[in-house]
Amino acid sequence: MASQIQANAQKKNAEYASNFKEGHLALPPAKKYAVVTCMDARIDPAAAYGINLGDAHVIRNAGGNARDALRSLVISEQLLGTNEILLIKHTGCGMLTFKNEDAHSVVAKNLGAAGQQELSGLDFQPFPDLDKAVEDDVKYLKASKAIPDSITVSGWVYDVETGKLKLLV
């Protein structure tokens, strides 16, 4: 039997599909760019960042982390023709609220020795300073030999309380 969450996805999707008219869109993003942003539940990238269906790749992970996104970004650029990256972190991010040792303590407590072992040495990649984290990730992408200099990279902060997006770097 479907869970409540699964049943909600099925019901809402049936409404979406019944009005769906975008089946003709091509695989490569029409506007040739990729967005890297956080998985945070308070962010709707399409609406907040003005992305129309078919226009851009949207990569999301905990923190809007550039290193985590590298495999996806290389596929986006080298195989699917994008040439610009918007790296967008946000205010009130969960990654500002803990340190690696806190996460590993919680894992040890909740997942026991086997879980601890599976995640041993993992960098959860929290950050103590939002603007600096954006700047660092932009630097990382610009310095990476996997991202050619022809790719435009910008760094942004999205404010989850006002809905405002600010170009930082």
Added chain:
Amino acid sequence: MASQIQANAQKKNAEYASNFKEGHLALPPAKKYAVVTCMDARIDPAAAYGINLGDAHVIRNAGGNARDALRSLVISEQLLGTNEILLIKHTGCGMLTFKNEDAHSVVAKNLGAAGQQELSGLDFQPFPDLDKAVEDDVKYLKASKAIPDSITVSGWVYDVETGKLKLLV
């Protein structure tokens, strides 16, 4: 000077922010679930999967890959209280169209020795069979010691031509 892509994000966001009324939402997802899906430009998870702002973490990468999402999923569950995962891949995925050696050839050609070295040994994680890839990722998550048995995991296929979502496993 802002690029066209950057200027579009600024303009569209100004409209979005001027009508924004969701600044009160809490950091932990209200409906306590996480979605893992592809970065593909033809997918709008909020609309297609029925996710209201604030309800769920949305993790996106090339292929809707579970391994790539593990760091984010552990943070989602262990630090932010989610207890269900929807893993959603889709028809017409770019990951169905190449093999690891193809991606590494393109990298060698376009990024030269330095890029090749930086990405040496990287598994781009393409897959030849869509349903099997969904099943494999669900199996991986269920077997992972980093994901406790109390977490409900389901696997889905989204059809980019019809907008229809199908529960697979």
